[in-house]
Amino acid sequence: MYVLRSIPLMLVLFLVRHALANPWAEVSAPSNGLSRAIGETSAGCQSGAITLPSEGKGYVVMHLERHRYFGQPELIEAIQTLGERAAHGIGLLHVGDLALPRGGPMPSGHRSHQTGLDADIWFDLSPSLHARTDKLRSNVQAPSLLSSATKELDYRLWSDRHVQLLKAAARLPAVDRIFVNAQIKRELCDTVGRDRAWLRKIRPWYHHDDHFHLRLACPSDSPACVRQEAVPEGDGCDASLDWWLHQQPAKPAHPAAPTPVLPVACREVLEEE
Ligand SMILES: [Zn+2]
Numbered sequence: 001m002y003v004l005r006s007i008p009l010m011l012v013l014f015l016v017r018h019a020l021a022n023p024w025a026e027v028s029a030p031s032n033g034l035s036r037a038i039g040e041t042s043a044g045c046q047s048g049a050i051t052l053p054s055e056g057k058g059y060v061v062m063h064l065e066r067h068r069y070f071g072q073p074e075l076i077e078a079i080q081t082l083g084e085r086a087a088h089g090i091g092l093l094h095v096g097d098l099a100l101p102r103g104g105p106m107p108s109g110h111r112s113h114q115t116g117l118d119a120d121i122w123f124d125l126s127p128s129l130h131a132r133t134d135k136l137r138s139n140v141q142a143p144s145l146l147s148s149a150t151k152e153l154d155y156r157l158w159s160d161r162h163v164q165l166l167k168a169a170a171r172l173p174a175v176d177r178i179f180v181n182a183q184i185k186r187e188l189c190d191t192v193g194r195d196r197a198w199l200r201k202i203r204p205w206y207h208h209d210d211h212f213h214l215r216l217a218c219p220s221d222s223p224a225c226v227r228q229e230a231v232p233e234g235d236g237c238d239a240s241l242d243w244w245l246h247q248q249p250a251k252p253a254h255p256a257a258p259t260p261v262l263p264v265a266c267r268e269v270l271e272e273e
Contacts, residue, residue: 023270024104028067031102031272035073037115037218037225038103038269043260044226046103046116047269050076052095058083059093062122065138068097068106072116074174074219079119085168090161091125094142096211102269105260114260115225117216121169124210125161142210146183153183163188169214170198176217177231179205182244184212189237199235204244224265 024045035048049070054061059079061069071079079095086093099116100106112118122142145162147154166188169178182204192199205213218225232240 022105022107024100024102025067025107027100027102027270029101030070031269033272034221035116035219037072037117037222038265039115039224039263040226040260041112041115041118041215041228043105043262044103044115045262045266045269046070046072046099046114049099049101049103049116052076052079052098056080056083058085058087058090059095060137061095062137062142063096063139066097068100068113069095070101070103070116071098071119072216072219072222074216075117075119075214078169078172078174078214078216079121081172082121082165082169086125086165090165090168092127093165094122094124096120096122096142104262104266104270111260112213112215117218117225119214120211121165121214122211123157123162125165144210146181146209151183153187158184158187163192166202166212167198169212170201174216174219175201175214176228177201177203177215179203179208179213179215181205181207181209182241182248183209185236185241186245189235189241196235199237200231200233203231203236204241206248224263 030049031047033048035050036046038045038047050073052061052069052071054064054069075098083093097110097113098119099113103114103116105114123145124143145154145157146152166178166180169175178201180202185202185204188199188202218227
């Protein structure tokens, strides 16, 4: 009886899943042609994406099962450059999501990351079990740098290596901005000395206590890439940071699935064989 009743339910679940399937997540390979970021980071796609190799000098790619390790050549280069820098005394980079093979909206986890110009990098820099096999890099969560009790920076975890890494990332010319938790931004504001121009690119944002988010500027050869509003002048250690520290509204735990309107050019990217 149970089996008979469960069959229609499974069929219904299958149909619902199919109806909700995100076509961008169904495509397994990048499109051919020139590498281009198209549209906005939260409403766009990418053509001619490059695959980030799952391991390289100073880095490993996490949760390969998500198939989100594709980006524009500038992004791949930025990550590999940071990996090389990390290999000299910083630690091992654990690289999280970049974009789907042709970008576009992801079925879960991010609103941005759609144009191949965004990447998440964990704050965990320890060469760990994760480095050993692909399987051990799946279904694992990045550890937070905040104390779960106080929601402030846990100084047993935070180190100068994080400062060095964020500084190296912010100084990459291709990097437009970097999102971190406001507690991390505050720590940098309080401790970085005279050489602090790079702090401008470090922006407070929701969460980002277990990873930072690297966002590149639109590459000059991607005319359909939509530029984000410029980062304000100054180091950002000001009232805007106070707002994040004291007044930011709580972000909904499960934001509604976004339904961005993508540029028409993205349809061609998606439909290319
Ligand atoms: Zn991100």
